[in-house]
Amino acid sequence: MKYVGLDQVADATAPHLFSGDPGARGYRVLMTLDAVGGVWRYAMELARALRPHNTRITFLGFGPPPSTAKVAEAERLGRLIWSDQPLDWMVCDELALSRVPTEIERIAAEEGADLLHLNMPTQAADLSTAIPVVAVSHSCPITWWRAVKNEPLPESWHWLEDMNRRGLLRADAVIAPSGSHAQSLADCYGPVPGLSIIHNGLSNFMDGAEKDPVIFAAARWWDEAKNARLLDAAAANIDWPVVMAGAGEGPNGQSVIIENACHLDEVPHADLMRQLGRASIVVSPSLYEPFGLAALEGARSAAALVLADIPTYRELWNDSAVFFDPREVNSLENALQRVIEDPDLREELGQRALARSRRYTPDIQASNLVELYDTLSGKTVEMAV
Structure with a gap:
């Protein structure tokens, strides 16, 4: 199943010149997401905030498909492609995820992506691409188990622990949305190279309503x-x-x-x-x-x-x-x-x-993220005004 959004006629081989300052260069980012939890809201808010930075997003979704309303929301912000591949916490072994890296690399090539922004670290585990990879740990079953169960990890989850660790180590940069979660990752997986803390953000303020x-x-x-x-x-x-x-x-x-x-x-x-x-x-x-x-x-x-x-x-x-x-x-x-x-x-x-x-806004989040993108790409991008 494939949803294609507003930018479907863009030439993936064209120079990476996007909205805003016509002289500014930007990034084509392939961003993975799902429609089950908070990652969807994170991705939509971030895509909106990245637009002034001349960064265009292609969303690549995994897991249960989104509602019609969610499809429409994503299409207003870029391009949405949905894969039939599952999410890591929905399967019983690594074999069920074996096609995920191939799918990501194929879509990245078709879209001419400069960067991969993966919202599930396991998706980075077996990538062979030379494109810079950012992995965001919004959550993970291993840190979840530690906090909720407070007992030894089941044997049946060890494959997932190993795959998460490989993904964290394979990524060129890893993002945690809080210092607390960064510490949880270190407690479960050991030192994580390239780990940064970038808080999530929301754009809406609703403080005028009668209570x-x-x-x-x-x-x-x-x-x-x-x-x-x-x-x-x-x-x-x-x-x-x-x-x-x-x-x-x-x-x-x-x-x-x-x-x-x-x-x-x-x-x-x-x-x-x-x-x-x-x-x-x-x-x-x-x-x-x-x-x-x-x-x-x-x-x-x-x-x-x-x-x-x-x-x-x-x-x-x-x-x-x-x-x-x-x-x-x-x-x-x-x-x-x-x-x-x-x-x-x-x-x-x-x-x-x-x-x-007010500390947690998409604009602050996007600015921090673009600095990270710049570092990974080895250049400084002139930002659009």
Whole structure:
């Protein structure tokens, strides 16, 4: 299956001159993505922010195909090609991924790519191309297991551990979205050469909406790390309604039943943002977050943040949220009740989170990334004004 976007008539052999300053040179980037989790939002925000830098993106998707709305969104930003190859966490062995490097190299050649921006390190493991490779570790099953299970890795996952390590070592540069996740990678894989920390970013600010007495949370709830059961249990014992937006069933048959909160399955992103913008409190009970876009979305709406006390959230939001133990429902209930009962605290937390969120924008992210692209390409690119 193949989706081709607005730039489908571009000549891949033409000089790399893009929008903006007609004299500026830029990059053709092949960026991998999936439509299952936060990588999609990351890719869309980043592609939009890279446009002023004369960088054009071809998206190469893997895993379950995107919705019609997502296809349209990607096509507005560049070119979208969808592969029938799977994601690493959806298969049982390395053999099932054997065609992925060939697919990436083929599309890169067809598109005349200058750089590969891979949003899954295993995709870099067996590449033979001379094109510079950036691998972004948004998450990985090994660091996930360490945070969520806190027990030895199953034997059946050792192949995935090895493939991730090979991909991290094969890449010319590796990006982690937080210092906490960078440390998790080092703890699991040892030293990672070329590792940089570039925070994710969001462009939308929603701090003007009138607030309702509602607690809002968004996640792919079928993922055990998102801790849906804890939040659903707490919803039965607090004074305000809890809205949990996001899929309760995963692509590999994972599922969770939400009984006490109001569960909204997957909704269009614009609708999600409208609902989130009116929530007085945004909560994230996650046991594992390499970055946590849901918390940033809440901060952008000037909602009071109530967050799991995990290293990533402490790093990014330490002075701008109320924290709770994500393995104790009473801790979550007490944190929520405290914020519900104190309107001055809610207002203060919302303003602190909004101010802190200005550190995490796509423009800052794109500027840092282009510096990395320049380093890898061995040249300095004249930026468009």
